[in-house]
Amino acid sequence: MTSADADGLLAEQLLRLTRRVHRIQKRHLEHRRLGITPAQSRLLRTLAHYGSPPRMADLAERLEVVPRAVTTLVDGLEANGKVRRVPDPANRRVIRVEVTDEGRKALRELRSARRAAAEEILAPLTDDQREILGGLLDTLIDGTPPGMERGC
DSSP states (O other): OOHHHHHHHHHHHHHHHHHHHHHHHHHHHHHHTOOOOHHHHHHHHHHHTOSSOOBHHHHHHHHTSOHHHHHHHHHHHHHTTSEEEEEOSSOTTOEEEEEOHHHHHHHHHHHHHHHHHHHHHHTTSOHHHHHHHHHHHHHHHHTSOTTOOTTO
């Protein structure tokens, strides 16, 4: 098998694993009956990382989607009481999005669902295999071989 064939196989395996992860996470979300889609879950998790309520444009940039997509996601989460739009104190024309108490409760459930999904996916691996996989994934995420510093 040539290197190109092996790389193609690895790429296909990564895509299949990604689809499996999404299916399992979706199943765990549905089981908990949160009424949240995977995309809404991602937006809610992203919101939780801000120190203060972000603008819709900030969310779109962070999520790497068009602003209209954020509007649709926020509409759904707002209808379910998970987030609310609030005016910017410094500029009335700017709307910010904040997580509600119901949203924080949903975030705890989401974390639990994600942990359960991860346990299911990683169940066939030994502790040593998990450690190796974690190192490999870090390398792929960072795009830098182990021991190499960025900018070298």
